[in-house]
Amino acid sequence: MFTILKKEIRSFVKDRRAVMLGILMPIILISVFSLAFGGINSKENRKNPLLICDEDKSATSMKVITGLDSVKSLDLATTTTDSALHLIKSGKYPAALIFHKGFGDSVNQIKHLPWEMKYDASQSVQMGMMQQYLAQSLFGNVGKIMTERMVMRNAQKQFAGMDSLSMMMATIQMKKNLDASSKGMDDLQQNIMKMQSSPIEKETDNQGIVQAVAGTAVMMLMFSLTAMGGRILEEKENGTLKRLLYSPLTSTQILSGKMICAILYATVQLLIMFSFSSLVFGLVLIPKILAVLVVILSTAFACSGFGMFLAAVVKSREQLQSLSTLAILSMSVIGGSMVPSFLMPSWMQSVGHVSINYWSIQAFFDIFWRQIPITDPIYLEKVGVLLVFGAVLSTIAFRLFKKNVTSMA
Numbered sequence: 001m002f003t004i005l006k007k008e009i010r011s012f013v014k015d016r017r018a019v020m021l022g023i024l025m026p027i028i029l030i031s032v033f034s035l036a037f038g039g040i041n042s043k044e045n046r047k048n049p050l051l052i053c054d055e056d057k058s059a060t061s062m063k064v065i066t067g068l069d070s071v072k073s074l075d076l077a078t079t080t081t082d083s084a085l086h087l088i089k090s091g092k093y094p095a096a097l098i099f100h101k102g103f104g105d106s107v108n109q110i111k112h113l114p115w116e117m118k119y120d121a122s123q124s125v126q127m128g129m130m131q132q133y134l135a136q137s138l139f140g141n142v143g144k145i146m147t148e149r150m151v152m153r154n155a156q157k158q159f160a161g162m163d164s165l166s167m168m169m170a171t172i173q174m175k176k177n178l179d180a181s182s183k184g185m186d187d188l189q190q191n192i193m194k195m196q197s198s199p200i201e202k203e204t205d206n207q208g209i210v211q212a213v214a215g216t217a218v219m220m221l222m223f224s225l226t227a228m229g230g231r232i233l234e235e236k237e238n239g240t241l242k243r244l245l246y247s248p249l250t251s252t253q254i255l256s257g258k259m260i261c262a263i264l265y266a267t268v269q270l271l272i273m274f275s276f277s278s279l280v281f282g283l284v285l286i287p288k289i290l291a292v293l294v295v296i297l298s299t300a301f302a303c304s305g306f307g308m309f310l311a312a313v314v315k316s317r318e319q320l321q322s323l324s325t326l327a328i329l330s331m332s333v334i335g336g337s338m339v340p341s342f343l344m345p346s347w348m349q350s351v352g353h354v355s356i357n358y359w360s361i362q363a364f365f366d367i368f369w370r371q372i373p374i375t376d377p378i379y380l381e382k383v384g385v386l387l388v389f390g391a392v393l394s395t396i397a398f399r400l401f402k403k404n405v406t407s408m409a
Contacts, residue, residue, distance in 0.1 A: 027276050047075040047346060048130045051084040051096035058104030064142055088120050090378045091370045095119035095127060107142060213277045214364035215337035218299060218357045221266050225303045226324040228262050229311030233320060255401050259304050259394065266300030283368065291367045291374040298386035299360040305393035306356060312400035331355040359385045
């Protein structure tokens with residue numbers, strides 16, 4: 001196995017042009033995407049997830065929540081306040097609307113409303129759009145209730161002593177006058193929307209830079225490792241593989257040596273790319289180096305298994321080139337390498353879970369953006385999925401290697 005590893009390293013290092021392209025191409029793409037994604041600001045048509053925490057549980061709060069649930073652009077989920085804060089910090093939900101105790105009484109008494117919005121500071125794009133939807137719906141529900149209460153209160157003050165029928169007619173007229181007064185309605189809307197809104201801040205890197213570096217790095221790594229897997233087919237064509245099989249080395253040792261070489265190459269390539277991003281774009285790397293290394297090794301293992309799997313499935317380099325291009329581009333699109341996942345429709349985000357790109361990118365977001373510690377189950381889950389990808393693909397590749405490759409050598 002180590003003999004094959006040494007041979008693969010010597011062979012790869014001799015091709016200096018391939019080494020330079022393997023390093024420069026990802027760096028160029030990272031630079032381009034970093035400049036492009038640094039200012040992400042696009043519209044989205046899919047539903048925006050929003051957590052609802054009803055601590056008041058009054059008829060008024062329930063009525064307001066029912067109104068929000070009818071908004072097509074919102075996808076509501078009810079939970080407790082503590083659970084909502086945890087989900088936001090872990091990056092699973094962008095925001096939570098909390099109705100504190102006394103909300104219903106405050107609406108009826110036209111007082112300051114005890115509600116607030118908690119949101120993930122990394123979801124600035126989504127929050128900008130969500131606030132527009134909330135403003136329309138909340139004003140339509142809460143504004144109507146508070147308008148009626150305000151009219152009734154003013155009528156009782158201005159027409160004290162008037163008989164009930166006359167007061168009712170005067171109240172109706174006041175309601176019409178208020179509806180006709182755009183200034184009065186604007187003032188009321190501003191009062192309603194004075195909601196305490198606070199992001200759950202974290203000392204994070206630029207979201208666009210993280211997206212560009214992680215997305216580009218994983219995609220380019222898959223192309224590189226697939227090309228290295230193709231060296232097996234090249235050796236089959238020029239007779240090198242046949243000579244190796246006649247040696248004391250087993251097929252398992254041959255493939256293991258090649259795979260270890262691929263993992264080492266992937267690790268070095270990713271480290272160079274992240275180091276470049278740290279120096280040029282200010283990505284904070286050193287304090288998080290341990291967590292980054294774990295994800296890099298996990299990603300390298302998964303991608304090398306993917307490359308070896310493709311090389312074991314096809315029968316020629318031409319087939320490998322066509323299949324790998326289709327597979328890698330598809331996985332990169334649904335996995336978030338080309339377009340940030342949160343800009344995709346919900347169904348595509350779900351499909352993206354079958355992509356190595358998705359889990360690797362999200363793991364890097366956990367490190368650089370969400371500031372999740374290395375011991376957190378949320379971070380470990382993504383690392384575990386990458387290791388499962390690598391183990392499954394490698395196992396299949398080892399089993400197919402002798403059947404589809406060595407048998408044709």
